[in-house]
Amino acid sequence: MATKxxxxxxxxxxxxxxxxxxxxxxxxxxxxxTVFDPAPDKARSCVDAGAKSAExxxxxxxxxxxVLVVPDDAAVESILLGERGYFATSTDGAVIVHSTILPASAQSLAATAREHGTRFIDAPVxxxxxxxxxxxxxxxxxAEREDFDAVEDVVRAVGSEVLLAGAPGTGAATKLANQMMMFSALAGAHEALDVAGKYGVAPETVLKAVATSTGASWVATNWGFFDDTAAAYSAGGxxxxxxxxxxDLFEFLTAARTAETSAPFAALLSQLLPDYVESHARDAAAGEEHDHDGKDNDD
Incomplete structure (x- = not known):
């Protein structure tokens, strides 16, 4: 199989x-x-651009x-497994899973794919x-090297930086590691801005200060990214x-438990970060800064 x-x-x-x-x-x-989404209206712009829409x-x-860009393990498995799933009904096909799933799920699905003669590429983004x-x-x-080689052109159509980390499951593990590092920085940035704010330092001043200092990070450089992302998720339901x-933090914890290793910082983040992000996004939309105790900064 060679894609073109x-x-x-x-x-x-x-x-x-x-x-x-x-x-x-x-x-x-x-x-x-050909595209499919449970909300058919989402396909309209793709159809206008030349795609077909599946019912x-x-x-x-x-x-x-x-290509799967669905929310989680359950959604991926519902499409691939079972008597009417892709593995059972396709012939000589390939699956690229861009969803963030558990490493163990990717390993299991790859084994099932091999049984059906299907190529499986674990490829979160x-x-x-x-x-x-x-x-x-x-x-x-x-992915296995030959499986990745067979669909590399498809993957590179969506990604300018493509890393083959190893066998199925390693893509998912690498993505979860990226998420953990990013969300650690995000939680630290929220707390740092909150404390600095109590001493009268504006968020933009702190962000400018750290841009050329040791506190620099992707999160600080792209402050506001998660406000926009949360708004997009809210708009999409x-x-x-x-x-x-x-x-992703829950999946990181699950992956750590499966590997029988501890992840205490991830456990703490999973309890704190969702409220940080959602509260800040709501207040950004309202044009105001917010304290994580539920009070406005000027209270």
Missing amino acids: PRTTTIGLAGLGNLGLPMAHALLDDGWPL SVEELASADVL SGGSARARKGDLTVFVG TAVKDRPWSK
């Missing part, structure tokens, strides 16, 4: 915050695309490559919706528990 734009067909399930711009990036690159996820089984639209994401790949600062 304009001849290899792609079915993409999941037109959310990342899936929709990724679909447009694939269309820009010339891939024949059910089962209709994607005829695609040469199935990082970068946000704007980079997704430009095909500029970072992609963490866990994504529940808070399914947003990365909730779901």
Whole structure:
């Protein structure tokens, strides 16, 4: 199997915050695309750009490559497994899972895929919706080399930085490591700005100060990114528990438990960070800064 734009067909399930711009990036690159989302209206812009719209996820089984950008392990498994799942109904196909799932889930799904003669590529992404639209994401790949080689052109249509970390499961593990590092910095930034604010230092002053200091981070450089992301998730109807600062931290803890190792900092973050992000996003939308105890800063 060798994928080629304009001849290899792609079915993409999941037109959310990342899936929709990724679909447009694939269309820009010339891939024949059929899309599916439980909310059919989300497919409209893709159809206008030349894609076909499927009425059910089962209709994607005829695609040469199935791309999944759905919320979680359960959604991925519901599409791939069972008598009507992709593994059972496709022939000589390939699955690229851009969803953030557990490493153990990726390993199990890859084993099942091999039993059905299907290629499985564990390929979670990082970068946000704007980079997704430009095909500029970072992609963490866990796959057998020959399987990755077979679909590399599809992966590179959405990602400018593509890392083959190892066998299936390593892509998921690398993505979760990235999330843990990022969210640690995000929680620290929230607390730092709160304390500095109590002494009359404006957030923009602190952010400017750390930009050329040892406190610099992607989070500080891109302050406001998560406000915009939370607003996009709210507009799309994504529940808070399914947003990365909730779901991905929970999955990191689950992965640590499966590996029989401790992750006490992640446990603390999972309790604190969702409220930090959601509270700040709400107040950013209202044009005001917010204290994490539920009171305005000027109270």
